[in-house]
Amino acid sequence: MGAVVNLRKQADESIYDIDLVADVLVVGGGPAGCWAGLAAARAGSRVVLVEKGYVGTSGTQAPSGTGAYYLKPDDPIQRKNMIEARLAIAHGFASLDWIEKVYDQSFINQDLMSRWGYAFPKAEGGREKFGGMRAADAVLFLRKQLEKHGVTILDHSPVLELLTSDGVVAGAVGTNRKLGQTWRVKSGAVVLATGGTAFRSGMAGGHNNTGDGYLLAVEAGAQLSGMEFSGQYGIAPKGSACTKTAVYNSATMRDANGEVVRRGKGTTVAEIETGHLFCVLDKYDERGREEIQRSQPMTFQFFERHLHIDPFTEQYEIEHILEGTVRASGGIDVGDGAATTIPGLFAAGDTTSREKLVGSNQSGAGPATAWALASGSWAGHSATLFAKRFGNSIASRKVEGAGGVGLRPTGERRADLEVDTLIRSVQDETLPVAKFYRRNGEYMSAALSKLDGLWSDARDGLAGDEGLSGPAAARSIVRAREAASMIAAARWIFASALERTESRGLHRRSDYPDLDPTQHQHVITGGLDAVWVKRKPVNNSYLEAVAS
Amino acid sequence: MIELIFADRCNGCGACDLVCPTNVFEVGDNNVPYIARQEECQTCFMCEAHCPTDALFVSPLRTPQAVDREEVLSSGLLGNFRRAVGFDQHEPGSYCYYGDYQTRESYGPKDPNHPDAKIYAQLAEAEKRALVDVSKRLPIEQIKEIVL
Numbered sequence: 001m002g003a004v005v006n007l008r009k010q011a012d013e014s015i016y017d018i019d020l021v022a023d024v025l026v027v028g029g030g031p032a033g034c035w036a037g038l039a040a041a042r043a044g045s046r047v048v049l050v051e052k053g054y055v056g057t058s059g060t061q062a063p064s065g066t067g068a069y070y071l072k073p074d075d076p077i078q079r080k081n082m083i084e085a086r087l088a089i090a091h092g093f094a095s096l097d098w099i100e101k102v103y104d105q106s107f108i109n110q111d112l113m114s115r116w117g118y119a120f121p122k123a124e125g126g127r128e129k130f131g132g133m134r135a136a137d138a139v140l141f142l143r144k145q146l147e148k149h150g151v152t153i154l155d156h157s158p159v160l161e162l163l164t165s166d167g168v169v170a171g172a173v174g175t176n177r178k179l180g181q182t183w184r185v186k187s188g189a190v191v192l193a194t195g196g197t198a199f200r201s202g203m204a205g206g207h208n209n210t211g212d213g214y215l216l217a218v219e220a221g222a223q224l225s226g227m228e229f230s231g232q233y234g235i236a237p238k239g240s241a242c243t244k245t246a247v248y249n250s251a252t253m254r255d256a257n258g259e260v261v262r263r264g265k266g267t268t269v270a271e272i273e274t275g276h277l278f279c280v281l282d283k284y285d286e287r288g289r290e291e292i293q294r295s296q297p298m299t300f301q302f303f304e305r306h307l308h309i310d311p312f313t314e315q316y317e318i319e320h321i322l323e324g325t326v327r328a329s330g331g332i333d334v335g336d337g338a339a340t341t342i343p344g345l346f347a348a349g350d351t352t353s354r355e356k357l358v359g360s361n362q363s364g365a366g367p368a369t370a371w372a373l374a375s376g377s378w379a380g381h382s383a384t385l386f387a388k389r390f391g392n393s394i395a396s397r398k399v400e401g402a403g404g405v406g407l408r409p410t411g412e413r414r415a416d417l418e419v420d421t422l423i424r425s426v427q428d429e430t431l432p433v434a435k436f437y438r439r440n441g442e443y444m445s446a447a448l449s450k451l452d453g454l455w456s457d458a459r460d461g462l463a464g465d466e467g468l469s470g471p472a473a474a475r476s477i478v479r480a481r482e483a484a485s486m487i488a489a490a491r492w493i494f495a496s497a498l499e500r501t502e503s504r505g506l507h508r509r510s511d512y513p514d515l516d517p518t519q520h521q522h523v524i525t526g527g528l529d530a531v532w533v534k535r536k537p538v539n540n541s542y543l544e545a546v547a548s
Numbered sequence: 549m550i551e552l553i554f555a556d557r558c559n560g561c562g563a564c565d566l567v568c569p570t571n572v573f574e575v576g577d578n579n580v581p582y583i584a585r586q587e588e589c590q591t592c593f594m595c596e597a598h599c600p601t602d603a604l605f606v607s608p609l610r611t612p613q614a615v616d617r618e619e620v621l622s623s624g625l626l627g628n629f630r631r632a633v634g635f636d637q638h639e640p641g642s643y644c645y646y647g648d649y650q651t652r653e654s655y656g657p658k659d660p661n662h663p664d665a666k667i668y669a670q671l672a673e674a675e676k677r678a679l680v681d682v683s684k685r686l687p688i689e690q691i692k693e694i695v696l
Binding site for chain 2: 052053054056057058059062063134135136137140141143144155156177178202203204205206207208237239240241242294297298301302304305306321475
């Protein structure tokens with residue numbers, strides 16, 4: 001077991017327990033990261049994939065299982081329906097040709113999975129029915145394919161910072177939190193596939209999703225888009241971690257006064273206004289009950305293991321918990337080929353903005369999974385093309401660490417900056433449905449100024465505990481960076497949400513309750529000590545088509 | 549959240565510790581894991597899915613709760629998530645539908661009254677499924693761009 005390196009030192013010293021060179025480094029091992037790794041490897045790259053947890057179980061897809069939208073090459077009606085499925089609620093941001101491109105790519109990826117042996121169900125007529133990325137097993141399947149493609153996987157290995165070389169992203173440094181080892185990967189390009197963030201609301205699979213990718217990207221100079229589209233709450237049985245929502249389509253929901261509440265906005269408002277929400281899954285017939293229990297094993301654990309009731313006949317309490325950018329649409333601004341605005345840096349999946357796909361509304365789960373597959377592949381492919389220019393010089397490039405807050409405090413480490421307390425302070429502003437679902441300017445200004453204070457404290461004195469050693473030291477450094485990432489993510493969200501003085505999709509303002517047609521622009525944000533926002537015009541073929 | 553480890557059922561394989569994405573476990577005496585950092589647990593059930601001896605119990609709640617060991621043992625629920633995702637039938641992440649498709653005659657519990665029989669019934673159609681040889685597949689047509 002290697003000694004823990006003081007990461008405040010120059011990052012280019014060869015002092016790492018594991019020191020690797022790759023053409024493409026992929027950060028994050030959910031569906032998007034796996035596909036980035038596969039695409040890069042298939043395009044001829046040497047690939048290293050690092051994952052904070054374990055590739056196959058980590059991330060929000062693995063425990064839940066999701067559908068993935070796709071377009072059938074030979075079915076014009078299916079294509080039209082799929083492309084237009086969520087167009088109406090995209091509020092003008094989604095782009096028809098982009099949607100088509102994403103879902104076509106999703107088909108290609110799923111076809112490959114099928115060829116590799118992933119068993120999609122068969123539909124009537126014996127044709128395979130794509131779309132089903134089963135819980136526990138789809139990402140593990142992709143892991144096996146990564147292994148077959150010769151990708152080097154580092155599990156339990158969170159990134160601490162990106163490396164840059166003359167303004168070009170050139171690798172990353174991190175630690176192994178089980179072994180306490182440090183690692184460095186110098187690479188020709190980096191793909192971030194670190195997921196969205198739900199600020200540790202407790203949603204199943206969301207604990208590692210602390211918005212690390214946003215901070216890593218912005219530290220390298222990249223920008224974010226649509227962070228105000230983050231007010232996404234999922235329904236869970238009260239106290240449960242499971243936000244799978246299929247069952248609520250066949251339920252009767254009532255507020256605290258016994259009034260029936262309709263699915264959609266109504267449930268959230270009812271919970272906020274009356275304090276409680278109840279549910280009974282009374283709209284299933286016998287066959288439907290059997291089917292839903294088979295297809296949603298996670299959902300029904302709550303009744304089998306905890307509440308011990310029959311949810312089809314007995315009422316139980318439900319509540320909303322934050323799913324945030326995991327299931328909303330804001331994230332790192334990427335263009336064609338999943339390229340960020342910084343050379344050498346690409347991004348895929350939930351960590352990126354999905355506005356061009358689903359606009360200002362929720363991306364989960366069908367579109368987001370399709371996007372993970374497609375953007376992962378594009379990012380891996382683009383990163384390979386980018387890395388080619390460096391030939392054999394990747395290993396010899398002079399690199400420096402881009403990481404700041406939580407890693408390299410400007411002053412002495414402050415022991416009073418307790419990570420759990422910092423995170424709770426962020427959560428106080430971002431988790432409560434009564435505040436964050438429908439926001440007002442006063443609350444957000446106060447929240448932002450409080451978060452600016454936390455950021456300033458963290459910049460001055462937040463770091464891992466140097467008194468520790470081995471895995472405990474590694475965990476301590478990772479936790480400090482996670483806290484920094486969550487503070488940063490919340491600041492970009494509130495800055496963007498203050499900028500958008502209207503209500504649109506998942507961004508709801510009580511002081512600006514209506515959609516304002518003049519605000520049909522993207523809100524872009526970035527910056528570290530000083531957070532900035534700006535507007536970016538929407539490049540939208542759909543609106544153009546409608547206009548003509 | 550993870551609540552219980554049944555040491556007497558554990559075979560010390562270390563799978564839970566390996567696959568836990570949030571680093572909840574440490575391995576103790578006789579390779580039996582213990583819950584070292586429950587507060588990091590994200591209720592994803594992945595440890596249960598990968599435990600070959602059904603020696604773990606995850607509560608569906610996202611906060612700690614008191615759980616009665618004897619009650620859990622007698623409930624018959626241990627391992628139901630693993631069975632629901634089929635990991636009792638095939639190696640996790642290998643070819644997926646329930647068992648070795650080349651050699652198995654059937655999959656799922658033989659007893660129709662088994663608590664998980666209905667879960668397997670959904671997959672009956674997979675038994676008829678024959679994998680198409682990659683080399684015999686028709687090329688994908690009408691796709692504008694292939695970047696893979």
